Amino acid sequence: MHTQTLAELSLGLANGDFSSQELTQTYLTRIEQLDGQYNSFITVTAEQALAQATAADARRAAGDATALTGIPIAHKDIFCTQGVRTSCGSRMLDNFIAPYDATVIEKFNAAGAVSLGKTNMDEFAMGSSNESSFYGAVKNPWNPDCVPGGSSGGSAAVIAARLAPGATGTDTGGSIRQPAALCGITGIKPTYGRVSRYGMIAYASSLDQGGPMAQTAEDCALLLNCMAGFDPKDSTSIDRTVPDYSASLNDSLDGLKIGLPKEYFSDAVDSRIASAVQAAIKELEALGATVKEISLPNTELCIPSYYVLAPAEASSNLSRFDGVRYGYRCDNPADLEDLYKRSRGEGFGAEVKRRIMIGAYALSAGYYDAYYLKAQKIRRLIKQDFVAALNDVDLILGPTTPHPAFKIGEKNADPVSMYLEDIFTLSVNLAGLPGLSMPVGFADGLPVGLQLIGNYWDEARLLNVAHRYQQATDWHQQAPKGI
């Protein structure tokens, strides 16, 4: 069963080929047997999963099933889940049992989906390798010596190792797309405001966006149908009709105009990745698309801009973790200042502390204009580049990452070289646009991802293009050895 896509499993449940209890038990068994190798889960909720599966089977028997009823999925441990530890990959929240469900979790519960547990992630979603987790690094199922990408590395590894057919992720600067690329799966970051952020622990509020991760675009469409929509509890979510993302998957690509930003095809990109992307472009042309070169002149500025804005927001968002009301508190604080300093000093890891310090510095009196305000201006320029380009083409295409998965520990000594891995994904968050990554080949056994960037609210088109590509190719069906 585990080799099937989420869409196939949905059909199998509908046809009565197997029950949700059988399906759920299959995945729970796989997790128990295999996840020791990958460390992709922080918390497995077996008992709750089986109870949900039983309820899902009853719901199906009553004729009230949705496409996701009885489908086991995994949630990034950034989404609050009532009664279940929600750690955000941090020692700070190692003892935090969320007393409420995130809106995204409520929606999956309402659809009757089964939650297998909470996936590993970079601490507070800060990282591109999943090495900053308090719960240890996640191993890439394609090569356990390599990182799975981050920050949704646990969710990506879960899909690649077929420990669940679908998972949730969040993406602040590439945290869905980059691990999807490095693990050979499909993931989409929707338009900012498409998916509610309520109950999703904030890293950088103006950039964070939840989205689905799965083997195929078709699976992502099924998951996004459930996740998307206006939420009165999130003032930045947008009240706009959610289309049926599954309905347009097979639309023709005839006449589709694809822009190829010259900045995304520079020598900085690994040649094996460049050739895999070029082959995918040929495939899309064969499917009816036309391509042209475009320019996103401010691409390089996205890294300095992002690494001011995201840490600035983070420095404030993470102030609530102070050891006073919940979460980690140091032993025997001498006084209030000691309580703050040691609780935060001991509760946060190095990367989180680094970003809090960068952010607090950028917002300080005397530096605000030079850093925060300047970065906001650059953000506007980057957005204008995209808006201008998307007046001319339907979507933008390029590699998701400049390199395939790197070795665990390889970039730890040099955070900036790690930050540079996000150059193609960061700008999409700064502009608030939807972006999708899908597998398009391999570089010496490690998956290569291609990114599609669409216009605002054009998730359906991205999924449609990816689906048509996946109908014509089989990269998405490849699984690591032994899976």
Next chain:
Amino acid sequence: MQWETVIGLEIHCQLATESKIFSGASTAFGAEPNTQACAVDLALPGTLPVFNEKALEMAVKFGLAIDAEIGKKSVFDRKNYFYPDLPKGYQTSQLAHPIVGPGHVDIQLDDGTTKRIGVTRAHLEEDAGKSLHEDFHGMSGIDLNRAGTPLIEIVSEPDIRSAKEAVAYAKKIHAIVTALGISDGDMSQGSFRCDVNVSIRPKGQDEFGTRTETKNLNSFKFMEDAIKLEVERQIDVLEDGGTIVQETRLYNGDTKVARSMRSKEEANDYRYFPCPDLLPVMIDDDYIDAIRATLPELPDARLARFKEQYGLSDYDAGILAAYGSMASYFETAVDACGDAKLAANWLLGEVSKYLNTAGIEIDASPVSAEALGGLLVRIKDNTISGNIAKKVFDAMWNGEGSADEVIEAKGLKQVTDSGAIEAIVDQVIAGATPQVEQYKAAEPDKRGKMLGFFMGQVMKASGGKANPGQVNQILKKKLDALCD
């Protein structure tokens, strides 16, 4: 040296919304600690704020009432600092784009003139919780019921020149927010808190001196005392050759002592930036006009009307028109008795005396405006005298019924039967031979003064019930007849 005092005020006024500014939790005062703090107020991970539009409406009302510019686009910012009763580690406030821009209020000075005080701005923000330092055995307790209660912070220009003016300004703002119904203004519960910025400079000097800020003054009396104390301190420091340190001070109203809380060097860098969880608040002219149409009569307009319509003095009108509750009590009583002067005298006299003694406000008076009107009617129609009316009022205050019921029950109805009065007068004259002789011996123009003795005797003999006008008339007639 002659010193001039310069004062600016920051007033934190709690808005009377039912729920908090960014969550659905109740704002009611006095509940068990932490029972009115929801997930958002506790700043649980993942929670997000949603702006309460009722708070916007109230802030706009205030802006219109002080003739201020209304911010068509206002932006919430985060003010970052750590404190245990600030759950998010930042306060959501407004910095660069407040909802209310420059406006002004007029205050009445003792010399009868009016002074205009500029209001720099008023912005929306959330209140913090409370730290409780007692009963926790060396630890502190945190009550987050108040966290997230909507406030407007009203910042004045440094236009104020004395403690008295500062109090007049604060009272005017207080009168406006209560007239608008946007705050209960209850200072004892912290609904209306004043911070005063005080500096002094040699008279005639243009630039300001170094200022200090004294925080959280929760009564007008404390505010006046704290300012006077601070001005004296600054004069002493400067005249001793010292310099004023920019600092935040705390005034203890009970001990009447102020102390330094923190200096400028110890002040936080708040690292303000626009809150990414909240969109800018955009409003248009239609919205503003719709709110303008709902504004009630404001204290200044009411003051002018009271003088015009009821012929009240500046002083009387100033007191009666300042507050909605007093003003409507007054107007109800006038409606009931048809005599504004009489109603004003009673409200400012007897009624105020009883209220002060009981330590209550007019809306808590056990004698309603209608009931007072009923009493005044009986003075007007000569059923009772003014003096007897005081007795009746006392009984009414003590819950013994309406004016008519008390008059009836106590038999206080005025004697207006002239035959009965004449009988008493005859009796008094007969028993006061020496005084009658003096009266007769006096020059006619001195006799008027001597009438007082006989008046007193007659009123006493009648148990106060004889109609004083009639007594006066009959006495005069009878005594003058004796002189002929």
